Amino acid sequence: MERNGDCLVEDKSHPDIQVDGQGQGQGPVLTSNFVLDHAGEVVLTLNSNGLSWNLIEFIDKEHGGSSCLGIKLGSKSEAAIKFSDVYAVDFIGWGLVQETTLANARGCLLGHGSEMYRFTVHGVQRSMTQPSLWAPSVYTFGHKDMNTCQVWVDRITASLNMETGRPKSLLVFVHPKSGKGNGCRTWEAVAPIFSRAKVKTKVIVTQRAGHAFDLMFSLTNRELNTYDGVVAVGGDGFFNEILNGLLSSRFKAPYPPAPADFVPSVENDGCVMVRVANETVAGPSDSSEDNSPLLPRFHLNESRSTKFRSTDGCGDADQGPEFSIPNKWFRFGIIPAGSTDAIVICTTGTRDPMTSALHIVLGKRVCLDIAQVVRWKTTSTSTPEDEPCVRYAASFAGYGFYGDVITESEKYRWMGPKRYDYAGTLVFLRHWSYEAEIAYLEVNSEKTSSASEKGLQSGRKRALWGLPKKSERKACRINCDVCDREPTSTPPSCHLSLLQNSDESRWMRSKGRFLSVGAAVISCRNERAPDGLVADAHLADGFLHLLLIKECPHALYLWHLTQLARKGGNPLNFDFVEHHKTPAFTFTSIGKESVWNLDGELFQAHQLSAQVFRGLISLFASGPEV
């Protein structure tokens, strides 16, 4: 057979299959004629990257290029799909295949069917108008010879098996009451994708708040290592619970750095952080900064690291092979069913359960920064805690307005996601501010940043007085070069090592009355804030965006909020908004207190410190396309 000048050799055992010997060391190319369901007879070709096909008798020449009901007929004559976009192939036996090679007098395709053996190829197709939105696509190929179909199924299966990073076994937690109470229905809608892709799932429908945390916390390393990842079917708060369940029992890390005068208990309890006495940090001395023994050097104290282990011993070496964090293989997945779903929107570019399911079965991977938030005192009157309370957040930690909205919204859970709008309005009308002192680590990243990020850094400097120009903002997208850049050392300690060699770092302070204090780990795009709280935040650059919204007139605050709600708005371009890009900060409240909101979960803290771990976890996602 001759095609496009290629010399195709007939496979003797399967006369309908042509094998091209010129596979350039990547395996031979297969070619056969099939009937593609709802299209017609095609020449199907398999090469090292995927499948492609051409319609043989698409439509007679007279009608070529004409249109039927406005649909360009020529556009369907050839197509291709990469193996990286294929998640399953199945032999489905004998049955009807619709051919549509006949055109009527008006050039419209007419279908007629024949019975034959068939196999289906299941893949992904991106929406033309919204590329981040993925839908499953299915192609059914038919042939009179069963063996021909079987050979093709085997070859495609072999190619799919060579695709790296695909999960085989997943632990799935479903929050039945998440969002509008659709958790179970959401899972049922996407579960067939997992079975078709032959991914084993152990599904647990939670019975109560804390259920997923407890299970994740108590899994032994041996059990955890049998899974390629854990999937949350729910909202950001539910994901946060699962994240904390895993990290609290296994991630052993020093507490966040802090200025010398912060939390006496840090030094008194003799646990994690040991300050190296002679360390100094360079930096200009204006009144707003603390340049006395600025940056402590931290060591993980042995006694503390053993305390981190849970009492049932999970995370111990004798429980089986170690489960390391960060983990090269194990990933988190989120199938959105919550009220906000900011993490899914930031990591997939859309809020669609099917898109998320397809990202998971195709084994996509994106790294995500995680904030560690350590509470040193719960209230102003409580004594410093013996054992500081550690929480992790993947998207946001916010105090004041953000905490009050969650507190208020809990009273109206019955309203579903609308409770956030209602509670938001009540809290806005109240216009409460809170006195607090914040210290944040200013890192001069000139030495560690590429030119592309320098624009962002200089923008950060100007943020006190005005926003960086829009042209300087670099949004985080798929294959983001800011996130992909090699850290100066291996995560999670990259920024700590940066701090240790910290002649470029200094503690800065801000004290006063704040409507809110927020630290965004990622942009936090969501349907109420289409660009997020910080449009140019990155998924894995090792920085938090500290947003200090100082007390201001009600009307100006409304203006700020309306800018947040508007695509292309400038919510940070106000004198009462401080925006700092930092790897760590501390917070102490003074007087009347609000509560913290960590990924939508309440966390009461009078005094806390926080730091970010660059790319600590991986998600089954590839980052937003737009």
Ligand SMILES: Nc1ncnc2c1ncn2[C@@H]1O[C@H](COP(=O)(O)OP(=O)(O)OP(=O)(O)O)[C@@H](O)[C@H]1O
């Ligand atoms: N079966 C359950 N019953 C009650 N609460 C649960 C259950 N399972 C989990 N939870 C808790 O519900 C809280 C909220 O969950 P989730 O984040 O899914 O919902 P949401 O608030 O509607 O969404 P979002 O966080 O996106 O705003 C979580 O803290 C989780 O611990």
